[in-house]
Amino acid sequence: xxxxxxxxTDFYPDExxxxxxxxxTIEDTARAYGFRETSTPALEPAEMWTDKSGEDIxxxxxxxxDRGGRxxxxxxxxxxxxxRMVVAKQQALSKPIKWFxxxxxxxxxxxxxxxxxxxxxxxxxxxxSSEPDADAEVLAFAADSLTNLGLDGSEFEFRVxxxxxxxxxxxSFDADVDTTAAIRAVDKRAKVEDEEYLGLLSDAGLSYDQxxxxxxxxxxxxxxxxxxTDFADSEELAAAVENLENxxxxxxxxxxxxxxxxxxxxxxxxxxxxxxxxxxxxxxGEVSRSIFGGGRYDHLIEEFGGQSTPAVGVGIGVMNSTLxxxxxxxxxxxxxxxxxxxxVLQVGDVRSVASRISRELRERGHVVETDVSGRSFGGQxxxxxxxxxxxxxxxxxxxxxxxxxxxxxxKSGEQTNVPxxxxxxxxxxxxxxxxx
RNA sequence: UCCGGGUUGGGGUAGUGGUUAUCCUUCAGCCUUGUGGAGGCUGAGACGCGGGUUCGAUUCUCGCACCCGGACCCA
Numbered sequence: 001x002x003x004x005x006x007x008x009t010d011f012y013p014d015e016x017x018x019x020x021x022x023x024x025t026i027e028d029t030a031r032a033y034g035f036r037e038t039s040t041p042a043l044e045p046a047e048m049w050t051d052k053s054g055e056d057i058x059x060x061x062x063x064x065x066d067r068g069g070r071x072x073x074x075x076x077x078x079x080x081x082x083x084r085m086v087v088a089k090q091q092a093l094s095k096p097i098k099w100f101x102x103x104x105x106x107x108x109x110x111x112x113x114x115x116x117x118x119x120x121x122x123x124x125x126x127x128x129s130s131e132p133d134a135d136a137e138v139l140a141f142a143a144d145s146l147t148n149l150g151l152d153g154s155e156f157e158f159r160v161x162x163x164x165x166x167x168x169x170x171x172s173f174d175a176d177v178d179t180t181a182a183i184r185a186v187d188k189r190a191k192v193e194d195e196e197y198l199g200l201l202s203d204a205g206l207s208y209d210q211x212x213x214x215x216x217x218x219x220x221x222x223x224x225x226x227x228x229t230d231f232a233d234s235e236e237l238a239a240a241v242e243n244l245e246n247x248x249x250x251x252x253x254x255x256x257x258x259x260x261x262x263x264x265x266x267x268x269x270x271x272x273x274x275x276x277x278x279x280x281x282x283x284x285g286e287v288s289r290s291i292f293g294g295g296r297y298d299h300l301i302e303e304f305g306g307q308s309t310p311a312v313g314v315g316i317g318v319m320n321s322t323l324x325x326x327x328x329x330x331x332x333x334x335x336x337x338x339x340x341x342x343x344v345l346q347v348g349d350v351r352s353v354a355s356r357i358s359r360e361l362r363e364r365g366h367v368v369e370t371d372v373s374g375r376s377f378g379g380q381x382x383x384x385x386x387x388x389x390x391x392x393x394x395x396x397x398x399x400x401x402x403x404x405x406x407x408x409x410x411k412s413g414e415q416t417n418v419p420x421x422x423x424x425x426x427x428x429x430x431x432x433x434x435x436x
Numbered sequence: 437u438c439c440g441g442g443u444u445g446g447g448g449u450a451g452u453g454g455u456u457a458u459c460c461u462u463c464a465g466c467c468u469u470g471u472g473g474a475g476g477c478u479g480a481g482a483c484g485c486g487g488g489u490u491c492g493a494u495u496c497u498c499g500c501a502c503c504c505g506g507a508c509c510c511a
Binding site for chain 1: 484507
């Protein structure tokens, strides 16, 4: 007997059925916004991550040398791949480009609640629009996905921040600040002691007093963004604040503003984000990890060798992620197990008739099972029960002597005889009730 | 990489340095060779892996693997 790899998960049919519903719901939402489906490789040149991404990502790569001596990696995220695709066909694609896909990703990291080494994400991205409407549409898609899954606004929250606000605010201090390090410090704010947090900020170049002032501004800004523009007379800062306000205004018109809280201390770890960034959290706090996140990355396409192209997107973890935890906590986990429309029960040498009936029922789009194990009558009834069959069609030698089959409703247990020539007949979904 | 807690049939569990390892459930078959959800009977099926201590280890001990949770990091 073999064991599967740590951090990889087998999904059995009764586990996959609700996950399928979750994925279908999110994908239907994406389609409704006009996102078009793409499919992308599992394996990519490792350089796509080692060249641009920070140490953190590289440490988690599932990478190796292939037989041609190429340094390749299983993809840990989608963004560089879609960036590559956009660059390759940039001139041919009409803008805005709106793509979605659901597929696995791999990260070699420590396994814990909601975090595995193989995870599935539905990504949705918009390329070619820097308008606030594009940011807001991504927020709206994400929010609609959650509400379509049965969550309401009191059960999740989007913490929305803006990289340029943080950057410009830092720049407005009269100091030589390492912006990236400072933003990383902000990202840690909730996790470390005040003193350590302020220490990280001063490591980044702020004086102690400036660090205090900076932090006060972030907190004040969450309630009232004008506190920021009042502080510094900076055109760039004003533009960033205005951009965030415009995104929130668009979100208001799109009907999702109520899910969004301004939270300037939400920074997100990835370095390529540029404007609006957001993370989704469980409003009840029961799921402590972030559910998913996204944001704007206006420079990545250019960095990948394309023409300057603004971009904004979100990646929602659907399997081996925290979203199932969120849905379970709020009683929104799809309950449907496997079910079967018809079981065609065979007694004796009746395969040709049973097959004809099965085929005609399947042609009508139903889920139909019949015996492939040579089981006894009782054994087949047992099996029909175990697969939650709604109707059992008994094709037995005894009935066929009278040119009949028996239609049995499994819920009530009632049954009746029907001429074999009239089943399934003209009805799309013939059941016991129609013949009773 | 670090810190806790775990690992006994498919699932859930009891127990023990020494005969055939407990119970529930599940699965298969039968009671009932044409009727599932109830009951009865029969059967299948387990001490994570490796080393050490010991006459003897599932039990004690060490290492490893895996699982659960946490730190770090992230989605």
